[in-house]
Amino acid sequence: MSTAGSLYVIGLGPGDPKMLTEQAKIALRQSQVVIGYQGYFASVQDIVQEKECIALPLTQETQRAQVAVDRALQGEAVCVISSGDAGIYGMASLVLEVLEQRTANVPCPEVAVVPGVSAVNACASLLGAPIGHDFAVISLSDLLTPWELIEKRLKAAAEADFITVLLNPKSIRRHWQYGRAQEILAEHRAPETPVGLVRNAYRSDQSVTTTTIAHMTEPMVDMLTTVIVGNSQTRCWQSRMVTPRGYPVAETP
Known part of the structure; x- marks a missing residue:
């Protein structure tokens, strides 16, 4: 030392x-x-x-x-x-x-x-394989970052078809930003695009929910929730989210 x-x-x-x-x-x-x-x-x-x-x-x-x-x-x-x-x-x-x-x-x-x-790794594992390709992680908290910059990053991620991980989606004092994030992402995603919501990953009160981009604001969301929005290739399989990496998958004879 x-x-x-x-x-x-x-x-x-x-x-x-x-x-x-x-x-x-x-x-x-x-x-x-x-x-x-x-x-x-x-x-x-x-x-x-x-x-x-x-x-x-x-x-x-x-x-x-x-x-x-x-x-x-x-x-x-x-x-x-x-x-x-x-x-x-x-x-x-x-x-x-x-x-x-x-x-x-x-x-x-x-x-x-x-x-x-990280929360990103932990929550993704509980949802299956939602971040198997390029992804962006964006905090919706504007405590340290101006909302104008957050919105700019959301639009860029949505336009580039990044899987998008939303941290700090909603708090008692910040309630409208999450809805605005949905609007931005929905402009570039189909309504049925899978979305995963994980609260308190790997803790006693853990909850895991899968929904779609059209309905992502309906489940309860707070500061302890991580939201993973799939890209245009993400699909659901047996309640799990899967984003293909692009490898060819051979069919079983």
Whole structure:
């Protein structure tokens, strides 16, 4: 370990302890300080119970990153935890940005971003094989990104026939954006295009629903839901979504 300490940013996966990678477990065991949102600690309690755990609420992501960098610069082994994959809408980019600012003239800690199973992977597996070809992932939250830019990306993905994964589709304060996303996608997809909705993947209250683009706004959708909209080739088979990659499939003699 360098004199400046070490800093891990890890993805915990969707919440099931069995989906935590071995690399993430090693990083947690080697850390002295673990920093994250309170809800993230439950799935790793058996690993971190003897460590210093610092829980900061949602909306305090910047503070989490700053505390982590401060402690690593003091020579400690620090771990920042994210749900899913830390590099996909997670803490990795923010931690590295803070680190970049703070280490211009001082030694940089040893840094490692440890991948995890993202919501995209987890939800796709429960739906079958919906992202077997090119796909785009778009968050409908306009908290950090202007809606005009989100809509521009939705239109581009729809026009290019990308399978489209929608994260953060709806919240109490954001209720119309999901309907607008449906309108944009429906302009370039047939009404019967398959759509999968997964809520709380690999957790005790998991739910998996398949519907069509014409009816995708009818099931309950919230911030814990991931929506996967198929492309023009996606079809349903035995309640599973399948997007062909393009390989020839030989017929059985």
